[in-house]
Amino acid sequence: MTLQTSMLAAVLALASSASALAQSGTLKIVSSLPRTGSANAQTGTIVNGIKMAIAEVGGKIDGYQIVYEDWDDASPQRGNWDPTVEAQNANKAVTDPTIVGYIGTFNSGAAKIAMPELNKAGLVMISPANTYSGLTKPGMGEANEPTIYRPSGSINYFRVVPTDDLQGAVAAEHVAGSGAKKVFILHDRELYGKGIADVFQKRSKELGVEVAGFEGIDTKASNYKSLCQKVKFSKADAVFFGGTTQSNGGQVAKDLRSVGFTGMLVVPDGCCEEAFIQAAGASNLEGNTFVTFGGLPPAELTGRGAEFREGYRKMFGTDPEAYAVYGYEAARVLLDAIKRAPTKDRAAILKAVSATKDFDGALGTWSFDANGDTTNRVMSINSVKSGKFVFVRRAGDAPVGGAKPE
């Protein structure tokens, strides 16, 4: 250890009372999440999940003390995540040699800033909440993604949440499972919407569902009556719309029903908000409209997930919010890797994380794939009843081969 780094470590050790313990026997995990502002309701529950995972191993692995620090990447000025603060957090983590894991970020935009910094330092980063596909998947985002986040050429970023684009596949399975033979695909010609629609189309063809049409809409049109009549005359049993409330999903739903289309309509989580119901009119969504969402409500977790829910309730006295289990899972997979790593340094731990296979987690049994994404794709399918979203079923556990899922 050089004089400089040891001095730095000493300063940092003073800053954190917990790490004032035996220096060599301390491994530090930090999380960088927006803890100021409106996101705090969700990030607070993620932090609880992390604390719970550490408490479960007794705060110790192989004689090493596990120290956790909860960092904020938001600033009061923005009331939300702040690029400057996230950059500071990333630099701080890189320069503290006792830090062996970085849990975060909450926002995909923040991840774009932290990823290259941590990548250069070979520090493992696990996100409990980023869903933007371009962070890890080539061809799903901008042309330079994801290589721009990997200056060292190797992968250090992992996530335990299913990405946006997977919803397209789950939606296709739902449509095929309902017995539909012919589907009409619409999208908003944007990165998110077209990306999901592309995946939907590919999966539909694999499942033997005929694609009657694949069209990008004009998101500013006053109505889609002509287009929806085309859908109706195509005799499609189902329609998938890849887009959001902002890209006029409400009007599409409304016009489909107004031209007399009675088949199923499936939309992704970009439409999973109250504003979508308001724009479409609740009565137009009643019954045969489904919304996919990239996760499960905590009440629906089973097996180890149910144990997590009970444990969380015991430890914190409240029910976990939607993202708590992802915080818990991110911390557990990191602790598991620390345990498996032969030496307790950044490189060995990173290697152990990327080797994670058939992990027995609260979200099921899953692995990290070559991009650093979880192979878990458990999602939920929701419908609308009396103007509110209601949970219908769990979906995506395993890819289905044309058979009815579940």
Add this chain to the structure above:
Amino acid sequence: MEWVDFFLQQLITGLSNGMIIALIAIGYTMVYGIIELINFAHGDLFMLGAFLALTVLGAFGLGDWSGASAWAAVVIMLIASAGFCGALNWGVDRLAYKPLRNASKLSLLVSAIGASFILVNLGLFWGGLPMDVFAGGVAAAAPKDFPALVPNTNLLGDDSLVQFTPKDVLVWAVTVPLMIGLTWIVTRTRLGKAMRATAQNPVAARLMGIDTDRVIGATFLIGGALGGFASVIYSLYNNTISFQMGYRAGMDAFTAAVLGGIGSMPGAVTGALVIGLVRSMSDAYLETRWTNTIVFGILVLILIFRPSGLLGSRAKEKV
């Protein structure tokens, strides 16, 4: 014959959409005819008319609207929005355009763009009001659902593949009499004569004792009122309103006015019907993503071969 049904359906949809565009386009073309201003605020004025209609409806309460009460509500909204938009358009002219009457046309245009911004933001604010019709105003920018007062039943019977609904009837039943009435005003009344005179030569009109400011004010009033009628028809036909809807509606109407020959009223209506039909045929037989390209492609072609628009040169008397 299914393809015949499909074609007829597109014809109905295209003409209905076209008629709504026509009402807005007349507002553009009237103002252009008389002061040679492209009134960019017109589309946003139309948007505010729709917000007023929804607010009026909300004041009566959001119940189950059916039968006579629904039609009464439609009539009340039409009158309220037409009055509001007419008065507002008159006010915009007084505040934003009248002081610039003798300035360069460019200043007037910039003033119109400014007025447009103000109206858009007014719409954004309006959508955030804590009213039930705006879902409590939680998401000000979100599109608002406009209750379906006019039923969507098929007048040709439930078995027919072609849908012709009371909504389509409403569009025609309101727009056609309005256009006939407007033509009558312009060609048969003293005011109409004064408008045509002012359009042809404002200086000469003044010399003949015409109060041109009053005539211009009346033009804005009438054009705005038509925009108000259009906003209610649009809302009842599409059932969604948003503070951004004025941009596209205004763009379509402006294109229609240019296509038909800006300054000419029959031209604006013809242009609007052409755009409505082309849009729906392109959506139906080609792909939606080509629609804008085709609409503007046709506009470019027509302007190359007939620079004054479809009916521009024939209508010597503007407005």
